[in-house]
Amino acid sequence: MNKKYVLIVVVVIAIAAIGGYLLFNHSADTQSTSVKQKTILLSKSAYMEVPDTKNVSDEVNKNGVHYYKNDKDDINITSCSNLSASSSSKELKKLKENVTTGAKKSTENGVVIYEKNGTYSIFVKNTQYNDTLLIQSSNKDLLLQCSQSVQFHDPAQKVEIKNDDGTTSTDVIDVVQKTESVVSSSSSDSGTSSSEVSTSASDWGYDWSSGGSSSGGGSSRAGGSASSSSRFDFS
Template structure:
């Protein structure tokens, strides 16, 4: 092999090594962003990277979508404050995410990977909260997932600027309050509708099935007075319906 060929081989090996190291670091990089609390519903909250430029939109069914392009985290929520029609919307989202995805089980968490994006669904059947977390950074995804806490809807919480919660209210300027926006949007949607039986029969709490026998699931304390929390992790689209 002449010198020219040796140089080419060395260059190719170097490029492959650089790209391999980049992707490994990208997936396993340490999360150093400041964390702030996100109130998901009357019975759930989590910790997310602090980004005042992130966007939050809620549709008429009470399905909220939070997008943080800087930190690469997207969160979709249908909660006990959403309309029952939000179930169909979340079913469609779940179907879209699961179709064609590679399913990874890590620490009893089912993660869907498709086109470099990792997705995890969390459902609490006790309080009817469903959360979808998505990111191309699996470490960040799992960090946000592991920060989710469920508590009784009758509990009042106080969040400070470091993201911890205790006390009696949500009086932190940095709280991302999805619950408040969901409730406000749903109230406007229902108040503008007619008083027909189809409207009056819809409730402010989502009606989700509680059959998750085929899911990988676990329980843990919420950290608030020891109340229990139950995560249900999606294992197939059929089981989610």
């Protein structure tokens, strides 16, 4: 057999083998870096997605303010809704003042971002349905990813979170149930009733991003007939 021909065959086989190896490893790396998502039902009219990680801190205080902390993926979320007590609005407003004072302000893709001591913050607000949240992380890309997953919908429309195979997802943090339970208990103990969260623009100022809207489920994990809601962007 011609030595030149044999050499060509060997080279072709070697290239094919190397190409297959690289393709296999790239596929494996892609799969290994794929992050499973968990849905947070922030209120009856808002939800968002975060990396699905165990051992996260998730609680609602007596005012109905929800605190979610994920140290592994470095993402913190603080939120309140019209299910919260009226005092929750003051709590979020004070937090906003602390975060923005002395912070470096920038805008990316229409989203206002505050950076302070290595932590990036985005405020998202829906004045129609009274949803207010603060998303924070030292990873700006993750911060933007989480903020872009925020979806608002008409509270009269039920949104069901589904897996890729169409089954109902169990990877859900139900803040609605926790908020209703805590605020109801707190109101009963004090003998007073909670009122809706104040969300007027004059109360909060500007620099709030509007978040997304959901029409038929804005997330690939959401099902149902959620309708698009009006949003107000104060960025």
